[in-house]
Amino acid sequence: MQTLLILGRNPTISIAEVRAVYPRAKICAREKKFAIFEGIETIDLKKIGGVIKTGEVFARELVYREDNLKDKDAQKIYDFLAEEFSQKEGKQIFGFSVYPFDSKTLKTLLIGAKKFLQKKGISSRFANKNFTNLTNPQSEFEVLKKGGVEILAVRGSGNWFFARLKQNQPFDDYKKRDYEKAFRDARVGMLPPKLAQMMLNLGIADKKDLRIYDSFCGVGGILVEAALLGHRVIGSDLDSRMVEFSQKNLAAMNLSGEVFVHDAKEKLNESDYRKYDVVVSEGYLGPPRRTVPEENIRAKIFAELQQLYSKFFAWLDCRRVVICFPIYLEAGIPKYFASREILPILKEMGWEMKNTEKLIYSRPDQTVGREIVVLERQ
Ligand SMILES: C[S@@+](CC[C@H](N)C(=O)[O-])C[C@H]1O[C@@H](n2cnc3c(N)ncnc32)[C@H](O)[C@@H]1O
Structure with a gap:
């Protein structure tokens, strides 16, 4: 058929x-x-x-x-x-x-x-x-x-x-989960549920009952979608307000998960409930921007992201990660890719990009788009 x-x-x-x-x-x-x-x-x-x-x-x-x-x-x-x-x-x-x-x-x-x-x-x-x-x-x-x-x-x-x-x-279900989140934040949590699901599927493939970790969980968009797909979820964020929002958004949908404050640059102390199989995360896309930053500012932002991610990937204890890196768009066209600075360092650390085509999620009216990367430790 x-x-x-x-x-x-x-x-x-x-x-x-x-x-x-x-x-x-x-x-x-x-x-x-x-x-x-x-x-x-x-x-x-x-x-x-x-x-x-x-x-x-x-x-x-x-x-x-x-x-x-x-x-x-x-x-x-x-x-x-x-x-x-x-x-x-x-x-x-x-x-x-x-x-x-x-x-x-x-x-x-x-x-x-x-x-x-x-x-x-x-x-x-x-x-x-x-x-x-x-x-x-x-x-x-x-x-x-x-x-x-x-x-x-x-x-x-x-x-x-x-x-x-x-x-x-099921267009209505997605719309509800997107626009009727119990707890939202104007700057964070704009990850559409469909995108969260696509990223999760890239990480989970056809496996069942995994433990999914979002280490930059914000208001919990990925955690909610992962729990709805039937997986166990673990989330952390640097910002305690975000941790609280994630916990409340999970609870509002009768879903459970372990969410705590943690800086992704530091090694996670893995007690039993903090063990994970796959990391799926929108990651941190740098400071919000209305316009494309000038070259020197862009270089600074990308260098900070490179540092954050080299520290993060150094301690990660799983094989597969799905994460987004920011892209700056000029007149709607993806132009400046943070991945160009980040991926070579990750490659040196043994992390290989597995997606064969560039996976870009952006709209022409955006300044900051997302590049999804699927990485595996060799
Ligand atoms: C793009 S948002 C993630 C939004 C999330 N996908 C959602 O649905 O709400 C990035 C998040 O990373 C967090 N963050 C930034 N730097 C971090 C760090 N070093 N460790 C952990 N979280 C961090 C921010 O507090 C923010 O909540």
Whole structure:
């Protein structure tokens, strides 16, 4: 079975996350917004931050020179819908999402499917209002929950792939965890839960019941997500207020974890409850900035981070670490990478970067972005 994954806003990180969680799955096609895998039998979108929809591929069609699909190319979809609805009573609901979005193709599919179903004696209506792709809530409440069928039509470089939608990302849960945190701080704790989950998956891979340590835990975004994924959590921060916020955010969700004040430059005294298997942390990104610092200030910030991280990685007692280093963006483009100063020192200490592609999480309106690195001690 081939599984279609519609990727989130940072497709490179999404792909790295999926590969980490499903190391045996084979990638069959990869485009900017989607990827097709073989060997992913079940996937739970509550646990994968970087995938927004999944579908089961049922057919493919060669890509012709013209960009948009014609009725004759879409016959396999119409047959599929007719077969799905053939035993059902009443008006049937269907919907389409086309990637990359193309209104001509969407119109062809909506009208073509409706006409074909009518010819087969099946009464139907489509859920795509205004001839646009379905939003996640439309797809969830106006198609899936009403027993309808949504078809994802994605255009790769050689083929169109047609898939039946299986799952939508639980958008409401993420939104609640992001915006309705019990304890927030304007300067800290802006780590989106989806990113926390992606980082955790890069560290945990397909393992169960690990002890995860966030040594720069802030208000506890990573701790909460790790505990929700079913792992034991340990957190520390230099700032006692942050430790308190983390403890309260865990408690507000009925989750437990050990959180204490600690300077990450110092060796942790590992009593039993402080043992950990993997470190997953947003780390410290340097002082908050509205503008890109001048070269001399930048050099100073990067030198301080280099010192912090060389001390931190020197005492760490685990094999795998997932952490973010800051990047300064100029006109929305990632320009100055702290990792250039930090990684060579870590390499000398025996820590090797394991991600093969650069994993950058940033928005064009940001000054400070994050580069995620997966490190392993050799
Ligand atoms: C970017 S924030 C982490 C935010 C966190 N991911 C969250 O969800 O709230 C960085 C945190 O590192 C902490 N910090 C800075 N230097 C530290 C050090 N030397 N040891 C431990 N924590 C430190 C800060 O107090 C801050 O809470």
